[in-house]
């Protein structure tokens with residue numbers, strides 16, 4: 001039984017006005033329902049809450065043009081973000097490097113946004129990866145999971161380390177435990193065992209790339225698995241492939257490389273560094289497709305095309321496509337989105353001034 005209530009699904013289908021939605025689709029395709037969680041490739045949005053759009057007056061610190069809800073609606077199934085403390089506060093906020101640079105609100109409000117989307121999309125498995133800037137404890141993080149309601153969806157694996165025995169998407173969905181929650185890093189999760197220390201379960205290639213020729217597939221973290229691809233794979237670690245470029249700004253500040261993004265996220269072509277070629281290289285190295293592909297500006301490419309191809313999905317259902325182009329102040333003014341974005345020009349200008357200083 002995939003659904004607790006067929007009625008709510010029909011209501012949802014009507015609400016979203018989607019045509020011929022397959023009632024048995026899991027993560028946008030019926031073909032994924034019987035796959036184990038670790039045998040699916042997921043599109044990840046790097047720094048999901050940190051936006052480069054009207055809301056931030058196109059802050060150069062922003063990594064995404066569209067918000068977390070829109071990312072999920074367009075097919076993203078791994079959302080990520082950094083937690084930091086605002087100055088003079090122990091509150092947990094989603095902040096880019098520092099809350100003085102880009103503060104996207106509280107962890108609780110971000111989790112609530114994801115929860116709202118998951119409530120409306122009962123057939124989707126979502127992964128959350130939190131970068132734990134202040135080293136918050138499991139109980140402090142869990143407080144936000146509880147108050148936002150996300151705790152109810154949290155899946156707790158039987159294994160406390162890398163494992164090949166993840167459940168299928170359909171069993172996670174029918175069980176109601178369809179959010180997998182990783183934290184980088186969390187040494188002690190005894191107070192909330194659904195909060196998983198990322199590097200107990202997955203490895204990442206190096207994320208710190210400034211040149212497309214630097215993209216690699218080789219494990220970089222955890223340090224005990226550095227350069228040990230076959231050990232990592234045979235031990236059941238999932239792979240997270242970082243596929244985004246930074247560019248150097250003045251005064252030692254780095255920001256997401258927007259100029260190269262059309263090639264960076266492309267399924268093929270455009271010269272070195274496209275997502276499709278990098279993912280194929282990693283699939284060859286790993287002997288199977290990467291589990292997570294993490295990108296900036298996830299609508300561009302569109303990056304989801306590479307993911308669909310790796311999953312063998314040809315007819316995805318239930319997605320809301322976003323424009324696959326770079327969003328600029330000029331283009332934002334002309335794109336007709338379902339709802340208008342809030343303008344916070346004063347704040348955005350202040351943010352920009354801080355970046356430049």
Ligand SMILES: *[C@@H]1O[C@H](CO)[C@@H](O)[C@H](O)[C@H]1NC(C)=O
Pocket residue numbers: 020021022023024025030031
């Ligand atoms: C829905 O999925 C089922 C099971 O995979 C399949 O048999 C059926 O053809 C699909 N229906 C549509 C309309 O895509």
Ligand SMILES: *[C@@H]1O[C@H](CO)[C@@H](O)[C@H](O)[C@H]1NC(C)=O
Pocket residue numbers: 038039040041287288289290291
């Ligand atoms: C899932 O399993 C199939 C069949 O073994 C394999 O071709 C594919 O690469 C796997 N995908 C992932 C993400 O593990």
Ligand SMILES: *[C@@H]1O[C@H](CO)[C@@H](O)[C@H](O)[C@H]1NC(C)=O
Pocket residue numbers: 087088
């Ligand atoms: C916040 O902390 C800084 C030092 O970190 C201090 O200079 C400042 O006075 C504090 N502000 C408030 C309102 O406490």
Ligand SMILES: *[C@@H]1O[C@H](CO)[C@@H](O)[C@H](O)[C@H]1NC(C)=O
Pocket residue numbers: 155156157158167171172175177
């Ligand atoms: C189902 O949920 C229970 C409790 O919420 C959990 O212990 C179990 O691991 C879940 N099983 C699957 C297959 O998701």
Ligand SMILES: *[C@@H]1O[C@H](CO)[C@@H](O)[C@H](O)[C@H]1NC(C)=O
Pocket residue numbers: 211212213
């Ligand atoms: C990127 O790396 C390639 C190969 O090492 C090099 O030829 C090129 O100049 C580099 N580009 C930049 C912008 O540094």
Ligand SMILES: *[C@@H]1O[C@H](CO)[C@@H](O)[C@H](O)[C@H]1NC(C)=O
Pocket residue numbers: 226227
């Ligand atoms: C991994 O390989 C890179 C490139 O050859 C090297 O610079 C690095 O020191 C290696 N790391 C470890 C831990 O062996």
Ligand SMILES: *[C@@H]1O[C@H](CO)[C@@H](O)[C@H](O)[C@H]1NC(C)=O
Pocket residue numbers: 067068069070113337339340341342
């Ligand atoms: C996300 O963006 C859409 C479109 O601008 C907007 O309607 C919605 O309110 C935003 N969601 C959140 C949680 O900010």
